[in-house]
Structures are given as structure tokens and as C-alpha cells.
Amino acid sequence: xxxxxxxxxxxxxxxxxxxxxxxxxxRSVNALTQLMCECLLVQLQDWAVDDDVAQxxxxxxxxxxxxxxxxxxxxxxxxxxLQENDGGGILPxxxxxxxxxxxxxTFLANEYALNRTIAQYPKPFIALMDGxxxxxxxxxxxxxxxxxxxxxxxxxxxxxxxxxxxxxxGTWLLGQAPGELGLHAGLTGAHLDAAETIASGLxxxxxxxxxxxxxxQALSTDPVAEVLPGFTVKPPVSxxxxxxxxxxxxxxxxxxxxxxxxxDELAPEQEQAAAAxxxxxGKSPIALRVAHRAIRTAKQLTLEAALDQEFTIAVHMLRxxxxxxxxxxxxxxxxxxxxxxxxxxxxxxxxxxxxYFTPVPGHRLREVQTL
Numbered sequence: 001x002x003x004x005x006x007x008x009x010x011x012x013x014x015x016x017x018x019x020x021x022x023x024x025x026x027r028s029v030n031a032l033t034q035l036m037c038e039c040l041l042v043q044l045q046d047w048a049v050d051d052d053v054a055q056x057x058x059x060x061x062x063x064x065x066x067x068x069x070x071x072x073x074x075x076x077x078x079x080x081x082l083q084e085n086d087g088g089g090i091l092p093x094x095x096x097x098x099x100x101x102x103x104x105x106t107f108l109a110n111e112y113a114l115n116r117t118i119a120q121y122p123k124p125f126i127a128l129m130d131g132x133x134x135x136x137x138x139x140x141x142x143x144x145x146x147x148x149x150x151x152x153x154x155x156x157x158x159x160x161x162x163x164x165x166x167x168x169x170g171t172w173l174l175g176q177a178p179g180e181l182g183l184h185a186g187l188t189g190a191h192l193d194a195a196e197t198i199a200s201g202l203x204x205x206x207x208x209x210x211x212x213x214x215x216x217q218a219l220s221t222d223p224v225a226e227v228l229p230g231f232t233v234k235p236p237v238s239x240x241x242x243x244x245x246x247x248x249x250x251x252x253x254x255x256x257x258x259x260x261x262x263x264d265e266l267a268p269e270q271e272q273a274a275a276a277x278x279x280x281x282g283k284s285p286i287a288l289r290v291a292h293r294a295i296r297t298a299k300q301l302t303l304e305a306a307l308d309q310e311f312t313i314a315v316h317m318l319r320x321x322x323x324x325x326x327x328x329x330x331x332x333x334x335x336x337x338x339x340x341x342x343x344x345x346x347x348x349x350x351x352x353x354x355x356y357f358t359p360v361p362g363h364r365l366r367e368v369q370t371l
Contacts, residue, residue: 016220017054026062034107055124065131109368119143139168149194150209158189163284163322172306175299180251195238311365
């Protein structure tokens with residue numbers, strides 16, 4: 001018999017020697033809240049030193065996916081209040097008006113601490129990346145030691161669609177992807193299937209969705225290294241791998257503007273390049289510029305340093321017009337018609353991009369209290 005403890009929107013169970021985490025908000029595709037991140041951190045810290053726990057598994061409740069990301073709708077009202085206080089827009093680094101009690105920063109700090117904990121976990125950490133695995137869902141899975149996708153997997157980092165930049169260690173993960181696959185995925189926010197998720201380095205193996213229950217039961221008694229190979233299937237050739245030629249050519253350009261130029265050059269003969277160009281033109285220009293630099297930079301960083309950089313970017317984006325507008329257009333009003341500011345890439349100057357990478361005293365990741 002297993003031992004179960006329910007903590008709000010997360011369920012924890014010890015089945016044999018397997019600690020099972022079930023994200024338990026199926027109606028929102030298990031979107032992460034601050035309380036969920038805090039509960040996960042506490043439980044993982046406890047299980048790390050519990051001799052009864054040999055390995056840990058994370059899965060999502062319901063049939064739609066592991067996790068669709070962070071619950072950004074909960075940030076919206078707070079960002080509106082902050083806009084009223086400081087006049088909106090991004091503030092120069094160090095400007096008074098960065099509220100010290102801005103709880104969204106605490107949420108992100110705990111979420112990033114959770115990502116780091118998973119990446120450094122002393123026991124096998126198995127992630128069942130079934131269904132939708134987006135944004136924050138990548139953060140609680142792709143840093144694990146054993147990452148399992150299924151034929152239903154649709155993973156990705158769609159942050160530029162809402163005026164944000166990939167975070168939860170996503171810039172580091174995307175920066176490690178072969179060739180320019182990570183930059184392509186990070187800028188377009190494309191959904192990746194099982195084969196593409198593996199080819200991009202975000203997962204390791206594919207298991208049929210119908211076998212996940214049996215796999216979980218087997219893991220309750222035997223080590224993952226012994227169990228997992230018996231459940232894996234060979235994924236088809238990834239579309240990303242098949243298209244590496246044009247992806248690497250286009251995204252190796254030194255700027256987003258030049259990436260678009262190359263995509264337009266390829267478009268007459270390559271429909272996927274044309275689709276990528278259309279996708280980029282619908283994203284927030286400032287988010288594209290920031291994400292491009294962040295992913296390029298993170299390629300040379302440790303995960304810890306990449307998380308620090310992402311937090312600095314997030315501090316600014318939480319106060320930016322485009323993040324508020326992206327949430328409004330995609331999640332609140334759902335008109336899918338964001339009014340970005342600046343509206344065009346050629347209106348985003350280098351000094352504005354640099355501001356997003358400038359740490360704000362009192363608002364660095366190490367300065368925000370986490371569990």
C-alpha cells in the first residue's frame with residue numbers, strides 16, 4: 001500500500017520506494033501556482049534525505065498533459081496594480097518604484113529554486129512528459145535525470161507569444177540543443193512532438209501513453225535504469241532533425257532581423273521557413289530580441305548563472321507593457337490581437353534590450369527569499 005498526502009493542488013504518494021508527485025489541477029492543465037512550487041520544494045527536500053524513497057516521479061492529473069506552464073493569469077492583476085504605481089513600462093535599473101514586496105518575484109524565485117533542485121536532485125527524477133508540457137512544465141520535467149515523452153507529447157517554450165522570454169532554465173536548455181534547434185523553438189514558441197522534443201535535448205526516451213501506468217507501477221519496486229528500457233519505443237525521425245539545414249542556416253544569423261531576412265529568402269522553396277517567419281512576425285518584438293540574446297548567452301553559462309540571468313529579465317518584464325498585453329490578448333480577453341510596444345523589430349534599440357539584462361539592486365535572484 002502507498003502512503004498518500006494531498007496538499008491542495010499537488011498530490012504526493014509513496015508507493016513502494018517510489019515518491020510520486022501528481023500535479024493536480026487538470027482543468028488548467030496543471031498550471032503551476034506559487035503554493036504548488038512551495039509544496040514541491042518542501043516535499044523534494046524531505047524525500048532527498050528519506051531512505052524509504054529511492055527515486056521520484058512527476059506526472060500530471062487528467063488527460064491533457066503534465067503541465068501547461070505557470071499560472072500567469074494570477075500575475076495579471078498584480079502587474080496592473082504595479083502599472084498604476086509606477087506609470088507602466090520598464091523602469092531604468094535602480095529606479096525607486098520596484099516594489100520590494102512584489103509577490104510575483106517570490107513566485108518566480110521559488111519556481112527557479114525548484115528547477116535547480118530538480119536538476120541537482122541526488123536521486124533519479126523521472127518525468128512523464130505526456131500531453132502538453134509547456135513553459136513551467138518544461139522546468140519541472142526537462143531538468144530531470146530521466147525524461148519520458150509519449151506519442152501525445154506537445155512540448156515547448158511559448159513565452160514570446162505573451163511578451164515574455166523563456167525562463168525556468170529554458171534558455172539554458174534551449175542553448176544546449178543541437179545546432180539552432182533551440183533558438184528556433186524558443187523564438188517561434190513552436191510545439192514540439194515526441195521526436196522533436198528528444199532531438200532538441202528536452203527529453204530522453206519515448207514510451208507509449210497507454211503504458212505509463214504499468215511503468216509507474218514497475219518503478220515502485222525496481223530501479224529506473226533497469227525498468228525504463230523495457231518500455232521504450234523508437235520515435236520516428238524528428239521533423240526538426242530532418243530540417244536542420246534551413247534551421248541552422250536561418251537561425252545562425254547574428255540578429256533577429258537577419259534571421260527573418262534569411263527565413264524570407266528561404267520561404268519560396270521552404271514552407272516551414274515561411275511558417276516560421278509568419279510566427280516570428282506575430283511575437284512581441286522586444287521579447288524576440290531579449291530571448292535571442294538570452295538563449296545565445298545561456299549557451300555559455302551554467303544552469304545557475306542562466307537562472308540568475310532569467311530572473312533579471314523577468315524582473316523587468318513583470319513591469320513591461322508587452323507581458324501585460326500578451327497575457328491580456330492570449331489569456332484574459334482571448335482576442336489573440338496583442339498591441340505590442342514597440343510594434344516593430346526595427347523600433348527596438350540596443351539600449352532597451354540592454355536594460356532587461358541589467359540587475360536591479362534588491363531584486364536579484366539570490367536576494368529574494370525562497371524556501
